[in-house]
Amino acid sequence: MKEILPGATIGILGGGQLGRMAAMEARRLGYGVVIYDPDPSCPAAAIADKHWIGGYDDIDKLLDFAAAADVLTYEFENISSLALRKLEEESLLFPSAAVLEICQHRVREKEFLSSRGFPTVSYKVVNRPEELSSKAADLGFPSILKTAQLGYDGKGQVSLSSIEDCFSAWENIGKPAIALLEKRLELLAEFSVIIGRDHKKNVSFFPIPRNFHKKGILDFTIVPSGLGKRLEKEAKEIAFEIAAALDLIGLLAVEFFLTENEDIVVNELAPRPHNSGHFSLDICLTSQFEQLLRIICNLPLGATSARSNGLMRNLLGDLWRADNQPNWAGLLKLPGLKLHLYGKKQPRVGRKMGHYCIVGENMDDILALDTQALQILE
Ligand code: ADP
Ligand code: MG
Structure with a gap:
C-alpha cells in the first residue's frame, strides 16, 4: 500500500469524542475529514468537512460515504459486521472488519483470548x-x-x-x-496497554496509564502507572501477542486487571483510541489519535514517549447543575491543566462531556492540583 499523505481525506465511522479528537489531529496534519454518524449534532460534526447522517447498517449510505475517503477507520464498535465487510471490499479499512467482529462481541472476544491462552477472568x-x-x-x-x-x-x-x-x-x-x-474479582488495580501496529508489523506502545473507575465508568488515569517495570513488561508482551494474533493494523487498547494474587488478566479489548489514552494528547510526543492516523495512512510510527507525567480526569454530565455550565473560568486559572470539551449539548448523568489533563513532573503536585480542580467543579 502507498503512503496516504496530508491533503488526502480520512473517513471516520462514528462521530463521538474519539472521532472528534481523531478529526482534530487529522486536520492539524493537513488531512481532510469525513465522518459517518446517525446523530446530526455529534461531537465530530463540527470538525469534519462533511458528515453522512445514517444508520450503521445502511449499506448504500455507508458505501457513498466510503467513496469520499482515501482510507477508513472507526471510533465506534457497534457497526454491523456485514456492512463493514462490504466497505472493506471497496475501500481501505483499518483495523480490519475481522478485528472488529471479535472485539465488538464480548463472547467472541473472551473465547478468542482464552483459546489462545491469554489470561482472562x-x-x-x-x-x-x-x-x-x-x-x-x-x-x-x-x-x-x-x-x-x-x-x-x-x-x-x-x-x-x-x-x-x-x-x-x-x-x-x-x-x-x-x-x-x-x-467478580477483587481488583488491586486496573491499567491499560495501548499498542499501535503498522503495515510492516512494527509496534509502538504508549506509556501505561493506571485507571480508576467509579460505577463502571473510567474516572481518572495517572501516568506513569506506578505499577512497576516487571508488571508493565509482562502486560506489554501480552498486548503484543494479542495484536499479532489479531493481525492488527491500527490501534488496540488492552484493558488489564491486577488481581488479589498479583496476577494480571485481560479484561477487554478495544481496537480504537481509548479513553485511558487521552493523556497522550497533552503529554506524549505523538497522541494516540495521531498514531492511528499514521498507521492507517502507512506512515512511520510516531515517537510516543511522555514529555512529563500527568493525570487525566473525565468530566461527566453529573457536573452540570440544572443546565448551568461548570465553573470553566475557575478551572482555566489552574496552571498545567488542559481542558478538553466535546461540544455535547445535552449533559446527562454518566455522559462523558469532556476531560482535563493535568501536566506536571511531580505526582504529588499533580494530585494536589487535581484536588483543587475538583473543588472548583463542586
Ligand atoms: P465496559 O468498559 O465495556 O463498560 P468492562 O467489562 O470493562 O465494560 O467493565 C467496566 C468496569 O467494571 C471495569 O473497568 C471494572 O472496574 C469493573 N469490572 C468489570 N468486570 C469485572 C470483574 N470481572 N471483576 C471485577 N470488576 C469488574
Ligand atoms: Mg472496559
Whole structure:
C-alpha cells in the first residue's frame, strides 16, 4: 500500500469524542475529514468537512460515504459486521472488519483470548436465561452478567451476589441474545496497554496509564502507572501477542486487571483510541489519535514517549447543575491543566462531556492540583 499523505481525506465511522479528537489531529496534519454518524449534532460534526447522517447498517449510505475517503477507520464498535465487510471490499479499512467482529462481541472476544491462552477472568457463556442459575452456581458468587453486545461504561452489566439475583438479571441487562458471566474479582488495580501496529508489523506502545473507575465508568488515569517495570513488561508482551494474533493494523487498547494474587488478566479489548489514552494528547510526543492516523495512512510510527507525567480526569454530565455550565473560568486559572470539551449539548448523568489533563513532573503536585480542580467543579 502507498503512503496516504496530508491533503488526502480520512473517513471516520462514528462521530463521538474519539472521532472528534481523531478529526482534530487529522486536520492539524493537513488531512481532510469525513465522518459517518446517525446523530446530526455529534461531537465530530463540527470538525469534519462533511458528515453522512445514517444508520450503521445502511449499506448504500455507508458505501457513498466510503467513496469520499482515501482510507477508513472507526471510533465506534457497534457497526454491523456485514456492512463493514462490504466497505472493506471497496475501500481501505483499518483495523480490519475481522478485528472488529471479535472485539465488538464480548463472547467472541473472551473465547478468542482464552483459546489462545491469554489470561482472562473465569467465565461462562450463557446462551439462554434458563441456563443462568446453574452456570452462576457453578462459577460461584459474586459474579457479573454482561450482555455480549452494545455494552459500554458499565452499561449492560449486572452484579450477582446470590442465586436470587439470577431471576431478574437477564431482563436487567435487556434480554440479550447471548451473555457472558464473569467471576467478580477483587481488583488491586486496573491499567491499560495501548499498542499501535503498522503495515510492516512494527509496534509502538504508549506509556501505561493506571485507571480508576467509579460505577463502571473510567474516572481518572495517572501516568506513569506506578505499577512497576516487571508488571508493565509482562502486560506489554501480552498486548503484543494479542495484536499479532489479531493481525492488527491500527490501534488496540488492552484493558488489564491486577488481581488479589498479583496476577494480571485481560479484561477487554478495544481496537480504537481509548479513553485511558487521552493523556497522550497533552503529554506524549505523538497522541494516540495521531498514531492511528499514521498507521492507517502507512506512515512511520510516531515517537510516543511522555514529555512529563500527568493525570487525566473525565468530566461527566453529573457536573452540570440544572443546565448551568461548570465553573470553566475557575478551572482555566489552574496552571498545567488542559481542558478538553466535546461540544455535547445535552449533559446527562454518566455522559462523558469532556476531560482535563493535568501536566506536571511531580505526582504529588499533580494530585494536589487535581484536588483543587475538583473543588472548583463542586
Ligand atoms: P465496559 O468498559 O465495556 O463498560 P468492562 O467489562 O470493562 O465494560 O467493565 C467496566 C468496569 O467494571 C471495569 O473497568 C471494572 O472496574 C469493573 N469490572 C468489570 N468486570 C469485572 C470483574 N470481572 N471483576 C471485577 N470488576 C469488574
Ligand atoms: Mg472496559
